[in-house]
Amino acid sequence: MLKHKKLILALSIIPQIILLKVLAHFPNVIESVYSQGIYIWISKMMRYAFGWIPFSVGDVLYTLLGLYILRWLYINRKRIIKDSKNWFLDVLSAISVGYFAFHILLAFNYYRLPLHKSLGMEHEYTTTELVDLTKQLIHKTNTLQLQLAKIDTIKVILPYSKTEVLKMIPDGYNNLSKEFPYLAYQPRSVKRSLYSVPLTYMGFSGYLNPFTNEAQVDGMIPTYKFPTTGSHEVAHQLGYAAENEANFIGSMAAMHHSDIYFKYSGHAFALRHCLGELYKRDVATYEVLLPQLHKGILKNYQEVRDFWNGYENPLEPIFKTTYDGFLKTNNQAGGMKSYSYVVALLVNYHKEHPIK
Secondary structure (H helix, E strand, O other), X not given: OHHHHHHHHHHOHHHHHHHHHHHOOOHHHHXXXXXXXXXXXXXXXXXXXXXXXXXXXXHHHHHHHHHHHHHHHHHOOOHHHHOHHHHHHHHHHHHHHHHHXXXXXXXXXXXXXXXXXXXXXXXXXXHHHHHHHHHHHHHHHHHHHHHHHOOOXXXXXXXXXXXXXXXXXXXXXXXHOOOOHHHOOOOOOEEEOOOHHHHHHHOOOEEEOOOOOOEEEOOOOOHHHHHHHHHHHHHHHOOOOOHHHHHHHHHHHHHOOOOHHHHHHHHHHHHHHHHHHHHHHOHHHHHHHXXXXXXXXXXXXXXHHHHHHOOOOOOHHHHHHHHHHHHHHOOOOOHHHXXXXXXXXXXXXXXXXXXX
């Protein structure tokens, strides 16, 4: 009887995959039933359960799970040959349970309506519109940089600790929720990852733990990046699983923040994306606009590049390629490099709401 149940559990991954492929064709259903319904309650309950704990519960659970798996593999190492069928059934059963939990707790959000549709915006834009937004962002970011650094050649340094920045992140969402009520963020659960060192070597600045709904930020990245990285992970927490959509919402939350340092970080982040896309579309205009940026802004950009360059290693491309494949498997055709859609959201939003 036990073996029969184990077989059913192991093979249940097949109908799960089939059901997921079918549901992927009904984003409206996922949006209304799961993303705007079931998931909101799941996310809030887990944030109430784990958000108040000062350390990452999810990272601790991952550690314990890793130790358990190593112990299980060691104890059952001889079964691979002597009892191969049941060994594989045990493994496949565990994978099936994990696959089910991952989708119920978070991953159905990969199949929700694209953000531009739920916002009622276009997703195409012209190069002229991109240039117009880039000019607005340059002016605004220059203004903020000069206000903060006083001299246009000096990079902006946040006067807060990283812990303080994480506590401030919800304020941006509270302001943004006045326009988009479904982005209201409470309770909060944003933490520095206990695995910041391996995350850095893997090339990731943060992640959302799907099993505890804790937003994790790499504690080693420059403080200047904390406002947008933390806001990005909160966007995932609120159900926007796609990287490009989380980039847009995260930058918007930082840009709408009451604190000027957050505003600077958010506008500089959006500007970097626009400049990257402009370089692909119109190099000549890019080369005209780039020198208009204050050198202090470029130094902040360089600060981030230097940080990541300092941790380059042969394994980083493997981790990023693996994650890129994971995103593409989960309905994100552009993978990690879908920056054009981020810019499309920024351009089309700011056509109706010019930057002041």
